[in-house]
Amino acid sequence: MGAKAVLVIEDDLDTQDAICGLLEYSGYRAVGVSNGREAIQFLKTHSAPNVIVLDLMMPVMNGWEFRDLQSADAGLAKIPVVVISASGALPRDVLGKGAVDYVPKPFDPDRLVAAIERVTPGVA
Numbered sequence: 001m002g003a004k005a006v007l008v009i010e011d012d013l014d015t016q017d018a019i020c021g022l023l024e025y026s027g028y029r030a031v032g033v034s035n036g037r038e039a040i041q042f043l044k045t046h047s048a049p050n051v052i053v054l055d056l057m058m059p060v061m062n063g064w065e066f067r068d069l070q071s072a073d074a075g076l077a078k079i080p081v082v083v084i085s086a087s088g089a090l091p092r093d094v095l096g097k098g099a100v101d102y103v104p105k106p107f108d109p110d111r112l113v114a115a116i117e118r119v120t121p122g123v124a
């Protein structure tokens with residue numbers, strides 16, 4: 001079985017690269033995009049990832065707007081989302097929007113990988 005796929009939606013390219021590198025090192029296939037609009041376009045043209053890692057504060061389309069669109073699309077709504085943000089959002093607000101976990105920035109790499117592993121057990 002192949003590695004599970006993760007879509008990383010993060011506008012800071014250094015952070016995006018760090019998250020993608022961490023996930024690839026941990027056995028996942030990771031692809032990064034820079035905002036919610038790029039994520040929606042990616043999701044409409046590629047196979048669905050096993051999980052999405054979502055920043056909240058981004059230009060063009062922020063994480064909250066992305067979640068609204070994702071939740072409204074039956075095909076996309078089932079993809080679990082782990083929010084990673086320095087926005088100061090309260091975990092209950094993030095989880096209330098349907099995210100499966102919230103990891104504050106600066107993020108703990110082990111915590112992020114554990115959050116993803118909980119929704120994608122058995123990475124090959």
